[in-house]
Amino acid sequence: xxxxxxxxxxxxxxxxxxxxxxxxxxxxxxxxxxxxxxxxxxxxxxxxxxxxxxxxxxxxxxxxxxxxxxxxxxxxxxxxxxxxxxxxxxxxxxxxxxxxxxxxxxxxxxxxxxxxxxxxxxxxxxxxxxxxxxxxxxxxxxxxxxxxxxxxxxxxxxxxxxxxxxxxxxxxxxxxxxxxxxxxxxxxxxxxxxxxxxxxxxxxxxxxxxxxxxxxxxxxxxxxxxxxxxxxxxxxxx
Amino acid sequence: xxxxxxxxxxxxxxxxxxxxxxxxxxxxxxxxxxxxxxxxxxxxxxxxxxxxxxxxxxxxxxxxxxxxxxxxxxxxxxxxxxxxxxxxxxxxxxxxxxxxxxxxxxxxxxxxxxxxxxxxxxxxxxxxxxxxxxxxxxxxxxxxxxxxxxxxxxxxxxxxxxxxxxxxxxxxxxxxxxxxxxxxxxxxxxxxxxxxxxxxxxxxxxxxxxxxxxxxxxxxx
Numbered sequence: 001x002x003x004x005x006x007x008x009x010x011x012x013x014x015x016x017x018x019x020x021x022x023x024x025x026x027x028x029x030x031x032x033x034x035x036x037x038x039x040x041x042x043x044x045x046x047x048x049x050x051x052x053x054x055x056x057x058x059x060x061x062x063x064x065x066x067x068x069x070x071x072x073x074x075x076x077x078x079x080x081x082x083x084x085x086x087x088x089x090x091x092x093x094x095x096x097x098x099x100x101x102x103x104x105x106x107x108x109x110x111x112x113x114x115x116x117x118x119x120x121x122x123x124x125x126x127x128x129x130x131x132x133x134x135x136x137x138x139x140x141x142x143x144x145x146x147x148x149x150x151x152x153x154x155x156x157x158x159x160x161x162x163x164x165x166x167x168x169x170x171x172x173x174x175x176x177x178x179x180x181x182x183x184x185x186x187x188x189x190x191x192x193x194x195x196x197x198x199x200x201x202x203x204x205x206x207x208x209x210x211x212x213x214x215x216x217x218x219x220x221x222x223x224x225x226x227x228x229x230x231x232x233x234x235x236x237x238x
Numbered sequence: 239x240x241x242x243x244x245x246x247x248x249x250x251x252x253x254x255x256x257x258x259x260x261x262x263x264x265x266x267x268x269x270x271x272x273x274x275x276x277x278x279x280x281x282x283x284x285x286x287x288x289x290x291x292x293x294x295x296x297x298x299x300x301x302x303x304x305x306x307x308x309x310x311x312x313x314x315x316x317x318x319x320x321x322x323x324x325x326x327x328x329x330x331x332x333x334x335x336x337x338x339x340x341x342x343x344x345x346x347x348x349x350x351x352x353x354x355x356x357x358x359x360x361x362x363x364x365x366x367x368x369x370x371x372x373x374x375x376x377x378x379x380x381x382x383x384x385x386x387x388x389x390x391x392x393x394x395x396x397x398x399x400x401x402x403x404x405x406x407x408x409x410x411x412x413x414x415x416x417x418x419x420x421x422x423x424x425x426x427x428x429x430x431x432x433x434x435x436x437x438x439x440x441x442x443x444x445x446x447x448x449x450x451x452x453x454x455x456x457x458x459x
Binding site for chain 2: 046081
């Protein structure tokens with residue numbers, strides 16, 4: 001479970017996010033620039049909230065009251081972004097193995113092999129990222145995040161840069177992953193169809209705040225207010 | 239026509255040492271300026287860039303004040319048996335200081351061209367800061383750093399004013415190619431001056447082309 005209750009002043013608004021996400025996929029849904037990505041960045045430890053608390057599976061990542069602020073290295077989060085961010089000078093194999101630090105060479109080989117097989121990337125193991133398609137690059141990024149056995153998976157608009165057949169394929173991969181991987185997945189998207197399709201629960205966010213958190217169909221049935229109704233594409237009931 | 243090649247060899251030796259010295263100090267400084275926020279960062283950047291905008295005579299004057307016989311540093315160097323003023327070592331120091339800003343600016347741009355988010359991803363993957371420098375930042379900035387080094391060598395090769403003031407113009411000891419060309423012209427030996435100028439130009443052009451092609455490699459990656 002991910003518990004987030006943070007405040008952070010940003011240039012245009014103040015992020016004040018309180019959110020609990022269970023295992024399964026939680027879609028952080030809202031328009032661009034409302035603080036969804038910043039929330040993930042804070043969970044990953046790549047940005048620091050002004051105040052509040054972040055905990056994953058009871059493990060405190062950040063707590064301004066007790067002065068806890070784990071470094072990203074100590075958080076073990078899988079972080080995947082829209083533009084893949086593969087290391088361009090390393091092969092696919094080396095990219096996936098990058099987070100395997102304490103394992104023996106043989107263990108590394110086994111883990112990377114397994115991840116590549118799972119995402120059907122074996123034939124590309126020796127390629128550099130520059131030679132791959134967007135969908136292939138994103139699968140490599142996913143493999144790289146998964147092999148460290150993350151406590152939480154953070155996906156920031158992971159499929160937005162892909163064409164739609166590729167996006168469909170990766171959504172299937174993600175759903176397959178949810179079956180096997182028993183960790184919370186925070187999935188940032190501004191695409192309503194994608195949120196409805198993938199999410200076990202949906203967090204509707206606007207202007208740095210959580211407006212409603214529930215199963216997608218329940219939000220569509222009973223939007224908390226007219227803004228939520230507008231964002232999830234239903235007419236609000238008076 | 240009798241062309242003395244000793245100044246050219248001296249220039250190459252001085253420039254090589256100066257480039258090593260400047261790279262050793264300048265590359266870590268460039269990384270610091272590119273990647274760390276600290277108090278006085280822009281002041282430090284300004285100081286590092288100053289030799290670029292100061293007249294060579296002013297630069298030479300400062301070097302004489304700091305390293306000359308009257309200064310504690312100069313006296314210490316004398317006692318150690320490494321006097322700088324009017325020696326080839328002085329030429330190394332003068333060329334180093336003159337070329338320093340070029341290296342820092344180019345290497346800093348090289349480090350800044352590395353996407354910080356790649357370093358962030360490496361952090362989430364558990365890699366230490368030192369690991370990230372060696373495995374991500376340095377390999378990606380490497381062509382830029384080589385380009386910066388080639389430019390630094392070319393700049394060191396071409397130094398005239400500061401070298402003249404610190405190392406002087408002693409034929410066979412501190413007379414570099416740039417100063418030799420000036421001497422040849424003064425003596426109205428135009429053919430020799432022209433030939434030496436041509437050699438230095440060819441060398442500088444070669445270094446520049448190497449530097450440019452390395453920079454393009456970064457852009458392609």
